[in-house]
Amino acid sequence: MKAKLILVGAMVAILLSIYACSPAAIDVSYDDFMNLQHISQETEVAIDDSFTVTLGSNPASTGFQWSESAQISDQTILQQTAYELVPPTNGLLLAPGTPGKEVWTFQALREGECTISMEYSRPWEEDEEAAWTFNLAVTVK
Numbered sequence: 001m002k003a004k005l006i007l008v009g010a011m012v013a014i015l016l017s018i019y020a021c022s023p024a025a026i027d028v029s030y031d032d033f034m035n036l037q038h039i040s041q042e043t044e045v046a047i048d049d050s051f052t053v054t055l056g057s058n059p060a061s062t063g064f065q066w067s068e069s070a071q072i073s074d075q076t077i078l079q080q081t082a083y084e085l086v087p088p089t090n091g092l093l094l095a096p097g098t099p100g101k102e103v104w105t106f107q108a109l110r111e112g113e114c115t116i117s118m119e120y121s122r123p124w125e126e127d128e129e130a131a132w133t134f135n136l137a138v139t140v141k
Contacts, residue, residue: 024049026136030056030099033120033132040135045108047140050081053106053116055134057085058099063122064131066102074114077140081105108140 024043032039033056045051059065068083082105088098106116115137119130 024051025054026052027054028056028134030058032056037131038133040137042137042139044139044141047108047111050105050107052103053118053134053136054086054101054103055118055120056099057102057120059085061099064120065123066118066120066134067123070104070106071117072106072114073117074112077108077110077112077114078116078138079107079109081107106138108138111140113137113139 024045026041026043028039028041043051053070055066057064057066065085070080072078072080082103084103086101086103088100115135117136118134120132120134121128121130
């Protein structure tokens with residue numbers, strides 16, 4: 001019995017260390033935004049780590065989309081390194097209007113705090129207010 005407890009304790013310690021060392025991955029679904037149009041979150045990353053932000057999106061059906069370039073409050077702390085529009089897929093026949101995702105990758109450059117801000121809007125509607133907003137407070141240690 002004592003050996004089992006030691007084994008379980010060791011496994012928990014290993015999993016916690018792997019989780020603590022893994023880069024952050026922020027994922028907010030289309031349904032999350034349908035319920036709450038303005039979402040703010042926080043994350044912590046280590047210097048030189050990269051992480052992704054994935055937000056639900058449906059530009060083909062609605063005309064709304066997130067901007068490819070995120071607004072970063074301090075680009076000496078954090079840099080956007082990639083952007084990708086991911087269409088909906090799951091191997092099944094999808095109904096028209098099924099949302100996909102947009103994914104940004106960021107690199108932590110130096111210690112500090114900054115904010116990533118994004119707006120979901122129709123890019124050709126200059127005076128229209130964003131339908132959704134996403135803000136991420138990032139602490140780099």
